[in-house]
Amino acid sequence: MNEDDQGGRGVGKRRGRPSVAERLESGDLSLDGATELARESVLRTLTAAPRSRAELARALARKGFPEHVVEPVLDRFEEVALVDDAAYADMIVRTRHAERGQARRAISMELRRRGIDTETAGEALSQIDGDDEAEAAAVLARKHVARTRGLDRDKRVRRAVGALSRKGHSPGVAFAAVTEALRAEGEDEGSGDGFPSTTTEAAADR
Structure with a gap:
């Protein structure tokens, strides 16, 4: 051509x-x-x-x-404080934890994606302690367990633990919360396919 x-x-x-x-x-x-x-x-x-x-x-x-x-x-x-990374990070931590039940790990990843520096992110994440995460996991576990009533117990455990893990909760914290939610429903405690067999083992993963 x-x-x-x-x-x-x-x-x-x-x-x-x-x-x-x-x-x-x-x-x-x-x-x-x-x-x-x-x-x-x-x-x-x-x-x-x-x-x-x-x-x-x-x-x-x-x-x-x-x-x-x-x-x-x-x-x-x-x-003029129209851009304030510290206040922005604080807001993200509060909303993600309170409204979505996310754990520090998941929120930390989001802050990193948004370009928040490590020191600012750490200060914002200090709003959440271990007890806060455990309570958030418990709330999520009750919600997800309620959605699977009537299914096989192991399937309920896998689904609920998976949902909590996607929110950044460790496998141990997630399993402990799900086990407690099932116990509150009257389910007998079981090993749960592939998961720690006791709450004590689960807690060791925290």
């Missing part, structure tokens, strides 16, 4: 909109203009839901904003 053919095939194709970085480089957009666009983008995002600094930086990068525009904008948002 010759160059004329290639050029002919290219006719009608729409060129993608230039990125902010490209517009800055070409002189089509001033630094002040790019800064204002970044500021407006961050405000729109925060109006919808809070975000971490890292999440906002990633979003702006995807939109083509260069780092030398992004960083001062986010610095300013932090100065």
Whole structure:
């Protein structure tokens, strides 16, 4: 295929909109203009839901904003407390634990995905202690056990323990909570296929 053919095939194709970085480089957009666009983008995002600094930086990068525009904008948002990773992490820990029954392990993974640094995440996670996790596991266990009434006991145990594990609870904590929920229902304690045979063994995994 010759160059004329290639050029002919290219006719009608729409060129993608230039990125902010490209517009800055070409002189089509001033630094002040790019800064204002970044500021407006961050405000729109925060109006919808809070975000971490890292999440906002990633979003702006995807939109083509260069780092030398992004960083001062986010610095300013932090100065006026519209971006606050510590408060954001605290909120995530509270809601995930109270509303979803998630354990520290699962919440820690989410904080990491959202770009919260280790120290800030650790401080936020300190809101949850072992007793809090055990209570959350107990609530979840009762809920999941209630959904499987009438099924074989081992199947009930596997399903409930699996559900708690997906919330970040260790196998031992999950099995102990499920065993107690079944006992409260009047089920005889059993080994549960593939799981610790006693609450004591389960507790050892905590």
